[in-house]
Amino acid sequence: MTIAVDNDQRLLAVPGGKDIILSPDDFSTHRSWERLCLGMPLRDYDFLDINMWKRYWILTHGLTEGVVVNSGAEGSGKSLWMYYMGYTLQQLFGKGCTFDIPPKEGFGHYRSIDDDTFCEELEKFKEIAKMEKAKEMGEVSEQEFQNALNQIKLYNTVIGIDEAYDKLERARRGNFAVNVGRLIRKYRHFHILFILVSPDKDDIDKRMAFKRRTHEVSCFFNGHICRYNIWQRRANRWTGHELTPSNWAFLWGTTNIIGSTVLPIKRG
Numbered sequence: 001m002t003i004a005v006d007n008d009q010r011l012l013a014v015p016g017g018k019d020i021i022l023s024p025d026d027f028s029t030h031r032s033w034e035r036l037c038l039g040m041p042l043r044d045y046d047f048l049d050i051n052m053w054k055r056y057w058i059l060t061h062g063l064t065e066g067v068v069v070n071s072g073a074e075g076s077g078k079s080l081w082m083y084y085m086g087y088t089l090q091q092l093f094g095k096g097c098t099f100d101i102p103p104k105e106g107f108g109h110y111r112s113i114d115d116d117t118f119c120e121e122l123e124k125f126k127e128i129a130k131m132e133k134a135k136e137m138g139e140v141s142e143q144e145f146q147n148a149l150n151q152i153k154l155y156n157t158v159i160g161i162d163e164a165y166d167k168l169e170r171a172r173r174g175n176f177a178v179n180v181g182r183l184i185r186k187y188r189h190f191h192i193l194f195i196l197v198s199p200d201k202d203d204i205d206k207r208m209a210f211k212r213r214t215h216e217v218s219c220f221f222n223g224h225i226c227r228y229n230i231w232q233r234r235a236n237r238w239t240g241h242e243l244t245p246s247n248w249a250f251l252w253g254t255t256n257i258i259g260s261t262v263l264p265i266k267r268g
Contacts, residue, residue: 005037012056015065016156016191017093026052055092061232061239064093067184067194067212071201072219077226077243079162081217082195083107083251084243086158089193096157100167106250111153121154122179125190128152154183156191164196165203173205181208221245 012020024033025048032046041060047053058064063085070078079101086097087107097110113121128149134140149155161167161180168177184194196204204210218229226243 005034010036012059014059014093015188017064017095020052020055020059022052051092054088057239058089058092061230061237062214062235063193064089064095065187065191065193066214067187067209068196068215068217069201069204069210069213070195070197070217070219071199072217073221074199076219076221077228077245078197078199078217078219080226080243080245080248080252081219081228082160082162082197084248085193085195086110086160087251089158095191095193096153096155097160098153098157099160099162101160101162103251104249104253111157113153113159117153118176118179121152122183124152125154154190154192158193158195160195160197162197164209165198165200168196168198168205168209169203170205170207173208177205177208181205181212184209184212 007024010022012022014020022036024030027033027036027046028048029046032042035042035046042053042056044050044053047056068085070081072078083099083103086095086099086103089095090097090108097107098113099110100113102112103110128145131140131145131148135142135145167174168180180194183190183192186192187194194209196209198204201210201216214233216231216233218231220227220229224244226245227240228242229238229240231238
């Protein structure tokens, strides 16, 4: 099969969003455009716009939807990566962001969710399914349907669960973990990117979440820079990047206080 190299526009499909159109004018050299046409990997210097490079990188590594297990030693930048990805996907793709632990105010718009509101949002999907049938019958307009869909906190969003071992540990599996597990199985239908943060990935409930992972992120901190090794499970492909924490201090601080679930002590 011969792959043509021409000047026709190329499309990058965005799950749940508007597709991205690329043309030769987006690239620093004609050779970079040729590499795109031939399906060869590209680097940041191949693009004239750094944000277009970021979009390309995220899409080619499948990071707009899926289940990411994010692990590493305490203070290695796990939470920073979660909020950075949420912020970046919001800025570049217009995705919503929903967190169990709020980021700093500098993050911008996000939604918080707890056990009760999580169940409420899940219930809305049932109503949306009915509304979709009504749309097919011509009883509801496409705009009304899309408006209702976009009001659901869990649709086309990044769902970040910090210290996920606290809520998704098998030994303490409750309704929240079961509901998350059920939603994880439908992430492609609702264009959700789950980011599950835990120092030890083995503490995340295997049946509800871990076995469904699409990516793993291993985090490291050398005293100045946070390094991230990212494994794309299905493609068995590795990539990575770095963040300087001081550049992203408006999103998250490593000393932020995080609450925890407290189990009652049984007395004899």
